[in-house]
Amino acid sequence: MKIVLDHITKKFPNINKKEKSEVTAVDDFSYEIPDGKLVALLGPSGCGKSTILNLISGLEKPTQGKVFFGDDDVTGLPAENRGVGLVFQNYALYPHLTVRENIRFPLENLKGDKKLSKEEMEEKVQRVAKLVQIEALLDRRPSEMSGGQQQRVAIARALVKKPKVLLLDEPLSNLDARLRLQTREELRRIQLETGITTIFVTHDQEEAMSISDYIVVMKEGRLMQKGVPQKVYDSPDNLFVAKFLGTPQINVFSGEIKDNALFIGKDKIRDGINSIDKKVYVGVRPEGFEPSKDGVLRCEFQKLEVMGRDASILSHNDNFDGTVIRSIIPSDTEVKTTGGEIVFNLKPWKTFVFDSVSEERILID
Ligand SMILES: Nc1ncnc2c1ncn2[C@@H]1O[C@H](COP(=O)(O)OP(=O)(O)OP(=O)(O)O)[C@@H](O)[C@H]1O
Ligand SMILES: [Mg+2]
Numbered sequence: 001m002k003i004v005l006d007h008i009t010k011k012f013p014n015i016n017k018k019e020k021s022e023v024t025a026v027d028d029f030s031y032e033i034p035d036g037k038l039v040a041l042l043g044p045s046g047c048g049k050s051t052i053l054n055l056i057s058g059l060e061k062p063t064q065g066k067v068f069f070g071d072d073d074v075t076g077l078p079a080e081n082r083g084v085g086l087v088f089q090n091y092a093l094y095p096h097l098t099v100r101e102n103i104r105f106p107l108e109n110l111k112g113d114k115k116l117s118k119e120e121m122e123e124k125v126q127r128v129a130k131l132v133q134i135e136a137l138l139d140r141r142p143s144e145m146s147g148g149q150q151q152r153v154a155i156a157r158a159l160v161k162k163p164k165v166l167l168l169d170e171p172l173s174n175l176d177a178r179l180r181l182q183t184r185e186e187l188r189r190i191q192l193e194t195g196i197t198t199i200f201v202t203h204d205q206e207e208a209m210s211i212s213d214y215i216v217v218m219k220e221g222r223l224m225q226k227g228v229p230q231k232v233y234d235s236p237d238n239l240f241v242a243k244f245l246g247t248p249q250i251n252v253f254s255g256e257i258k259d260n261a262l263f264i265g266k267d268k269i270r271d272g273i274n275s276i277d278k279k280v281y282v283g284v285r286p287e288g289f290e291p292s293k294d295g296v297l298r299c300e301f302q303k304l305e306v307m308g309r310d311a312s313i314l315s316h317n318d319n320f321d322g323t324v325i326r327s328i329i330p331s332d333t334e335v336k337t338t339g340g341e342i343v344f345n346l347k348p349w350k351t352f353v354f355d356s357v358s359e360e361r362i363l364i365d
Contacts (some may be wrong), residue, residue, distance in 0.1 A: 001197055002035045003032070003067070004032045004033075004066075005032075007028055007030050007064065007065040008026055008067070009023070009024065010221075011063045025046065026048045026221045027219075027221035029065075029221065029222065029223050030065075034213075037197060038198045038200060038213050040200045040209075040219065041200075041216050042244070043203065044219070046333075047218045049169070051221075056199065058084070058088050059079050084166075085159055085163030085166045086167045086168075087158045087169065093111065093157075094142075095141065095143060099138050099139070102134045103153060103157050103160055104109075104121050104122075106161050107121045128159045128160045132153075132155055133186075134153060139315050146181050149178040151175065154171070157349070159196075163196065165199070171187070184207055184211050185211070209229040209233065212229060215227065215228075217244055219240050225237045236361060239359040239361075242352055248326045249322075250283045250284065251285075251286065251327070253320050253321065254279070254282075255280050256279050257280055260272060260275070262280070264282055264317065264319050268296065280354060281353070282353055286327050287327075287329075287347075291335050293343060295343035296343075296345060296346060299315035301342040302316060310329070311335070312326055312327070312329075313335060315327070337352055
């Protein structure tokens with residue numbers, strides 16, 4: 001089922017009651033989540049990700065705007081009638097119940113013609129336990145399982161009522177790196193197998209990029225960019241998104257467009273730019289640098305770090321915004337430096353130009 005968020009704004013009263021101002025957790029946010037897809041909501045802490053999930057689940061009501069499930073306006077519909085499965089940021093299993101009882105819990109209080117017999121409940125529990133591969137653990141208690149197993153129990157519990165929508169709020173945050181990788185692949189498998197429209201919150205951009213059909217990048221309650229992960233990475237709309245996606249981070253230089261050419265300091269990076277003269281930021285992805293003696297950007301060489309397949313060149317340039325320019329090249333590339341200087345060519349498709357005031361992308365090609 002598709003979900004539509006139509007110009008949603010959510011304001012909370014300021015916790016400090018003496019202050020009149022409100023906190024705007026979500027700011028005029030519009031997005032359509034296509035049926036059966038996995039969408040990752042991505043952004044720094046406090047940008048409104050959990051609030052968006054709570055607005056979809058019905059735990060919060062928007063201050064303005066509407067929520068649609070399919071064509072139905074559910075803005076006023078209570079959470080229990082929305083058919084949403086939710087795994088919270090700090091998922092909590094009931095410690096005194098077994099895995100079976102934990103998963104069965106949402107089925108126990110169904111009323112009227114939805115009421116289930118013991119056998120029906122057991123059958124549903126078995127089915128989801130199988131899906132998340134914990135059939136053998138049904139008689140254990142949460143304390144007798146690993147973090148990843150507990151995670152899967154929480155997901156099974158969210159799935160047992162066959163929700164139309166699955167909302168996962170940082171479901172992997174408590175797992176170690178290895179288990180996290182395994183569990184995220186498993187999550188994707190379950191999502192593909194069930195075809196449930198799923199919204200997944202994370203602040204880990206790699207996690208978001210690796211398992212989702214679409215990503216939505218947020219900042220301070222606003223939608224900054226949405227799209228297929230690789231497309232957003234390859235074509236960021238603004239400096240925030242460019243910086244947010246990619247490890248190591250994009251390298252940002254202050255530069256300018258002058259007489260239809262792009263400069264970083266005195267180095268002319270490119271000719272034939274169709275723009276008025278202005279100050280800009282130039283972002284270059286780490287994989288966008290090619291050492292070349294007749295390159296365009298001169299930097300002070302600091303260090304070469306070889307890490308198996310790749311090597312990382314650390315260098316410095318006076319117009320660089322951060323401490324060290326990090327460029328990544330294949331480890332079998334020969335790196336020549338002369339007098340402590342290294343010269344790079346910049347791959348045009350890995351180089352982005354942003355207005356220095358609005359920080360919006362300027363298309364120069
Ligand atoms: N019930 C509330 N009352 C007041 N302010 C709130 C409430 N819930 C959230 N906020 C504020 O709204 C903003 C968005 O919060 P939200 O929990 O949605 O962020 P988040 O993106 O999920 O962050 P995190 O990654 O840390 O979980 C924050 O500034 C937060 O302090
Ligand atoms: Mg949150």
